[in-house]
Amino acid sequence: MVRIGIVGCNYGRLVLLPAFRLDPRCEVVALAGRDAARTAELAGAANIPRAFGNWKQLVEHPDVDSVAIATTPSLQPSIAIRALELGKPVFAEKPMAADLVGAEAMTRAAETSGRTAMVDFNFSEVLAWRKAKALLDQGAIGRLRHVEVNWNVENYSTRMRLKNWKTLGADGGGVLGNFVSHCFHYLEWFCGPIVGMSTRLSGLPDEPALETTAGISMMFRSGAAGNLAMSCASYLGSGHRLEFYGEDGTLTLVNDTADYMRGFALNVGRRPAGVMTPIEVVDEVDLAFPSDGRIAPVSRLAAAFLDGVELGQVTSASFVQGLRVQVLLDMARRANDLGRWLETGPEIMERRL
Missing domain, CATH: 3.40.50.720 (NAD(P)-binding Rossmann-like Domain)
Structure with missing residues (x-):
């Protein structure tokens, strides 16, 4: 025990x-x-x-x-x-x-x-995401061309204008640490290593110190491109949407609910079909915890x-994966501060340890 x-x-x-x-x-x-x-x-x-x-x-x-x-x-x-x-x-x-x-x-x-x-x-333990990962790995949409992530929510710290780690980038948080850390992990899980990016970070118009919004363009080692738009200052926001576009089809994970983990709908469309087909995924563990989708x-x-x-x-x-995400967070913040594209790769990990 x-x-x-x-x-x-x-x-x-x-x-x-x-x-x-x-x-x-x-x-x-x-x-x-x-x-x-x-x-x-x-x-x-x-x-x-x-x-x-x-x-x-x-x-x-x-x-x-x-x-x-x-x-x-x-x-x-x-x-x-x-x-x-x-x-x-x-x-x-x-x-x-x-x-x-x-x-x-x-x-x-x-x-x-x-x-x-x-x-x-x-996020990589959400069953709909696991199924999406399996489909991508099996070539369901062919070679990946690009991925789009849009995540628009309003978290409590932003709504209440709290000055804590979830809103202040200097404390390792803000929109980068609190939310984009998840994105960097799952994007490399889905798509492979990120080798370059440009970043634009911003806060509330009347209180810019509260870091709430990130726009990131990136390239993957595979040659696929990616765009990430994340805001935790979106009242009644559209939720969390991932779109994968391949040479032979499209796959989406869409959650328009307020629950960060629960509610993702998985859809796949493959040439020559002209429509997306829903893929049902049931999480029996999640059904036992209706109040919080994070537990399962x-x-x-x-x-x-x-x-x-x-x-x-x-x-x-x-922890090696955690360090990899920290490297990407650091690169994103430096890209914002420098106002230019930065490039890196997984080999940087050998120099960090």
């Missing part, structure tokens, strides 16, 4: 807790937050045996075998590195850190420890994490 401690009382309690509890191989034994009294109250309500007002107390407790982290990017490296120093596997959030230095340090710590280390990139995909990552812990292996969404 793997005894897990969760650092973070919001996403950690609302999503990671039920996701890990779906797997009988583990038990969530501790919760840590910034406010000891509030954390104790929340832990008690969730039937978690131990509560701490300090992450170090949780990480260093002998009854905690593995650590799941749901904190700000700037704090995450300290927690992950300490846990790995103690030989405890780590399930971390995206983005890994506020900058490349933190992400590199986390990755080195994971390699030194030899313990399982995973980043919670969860995260539960699959949790299961993969526990597989790694049991076998002593790294997992598919390892």
Whole structure:
């Protein structure tokens, strides 16, 4: 039985807790937050045996075998590195850190420890996305020509004009860290390595410091092109739409609901057909959690994490992948600041470690 401690009382309690509890191989034994009294109250309500007002107390407790982290990017490296120093596997959030230095340090710590280390990139665990990936890999639309991503939502931090990591790029967040980190991961998962990009970042017209909008053009090693338009300042936004255009057809994933993970409709059209055909995908796990579409995909990552812990292996969404995303985030911000196209490739990873 793997005894897990969760650092973070919001996403950690609302999503990671039920996701890990779906797997009988583990038990969530501790919760840590910034406010000891509030954390104790929340832990008690969730039937978690131990509560701490300090992450170090949780990480260093002998009854905690593995650590799941749901904190700000700037704090995450300290927690992950300490846990790995103690030989405890780590399930971390995206983005890994506020900058490349933190992400590199986390990755080195994971390699030194030899313990399982995973980043919670969860879109690739949505079953409709898995089916889309399989179809693309099978050549359902032929060679990819270009991909378009449009993601328009309004998140709570933007609506309330909160100055926190989710709105401030300097803290490793803003629209890049909070949302585009997901996009970079899933775009390379679907399409292969990104080798160049240009970026335009902006904020609210009357409060530009709140980073809310990104427009990114990119090229993939395959020769396919991509465009990403993301805004978390879109009241009643159109949702999340991915369009893949190939030589022989088109594939789309479209979610016009307010739920980030649930609601994606998969459609495919192939020459010479003149219409798109819907592909139905049913997620039985998701049906058990009607209030939050994030739990089902995260539960699959949790299961993969526990597989790694049991076998002593790294997992598919390892810290190396997290570092790769951090490299792309850094490149996107530099492309915006410099106002020009930048090029890179996966070989840069060899120079980062």
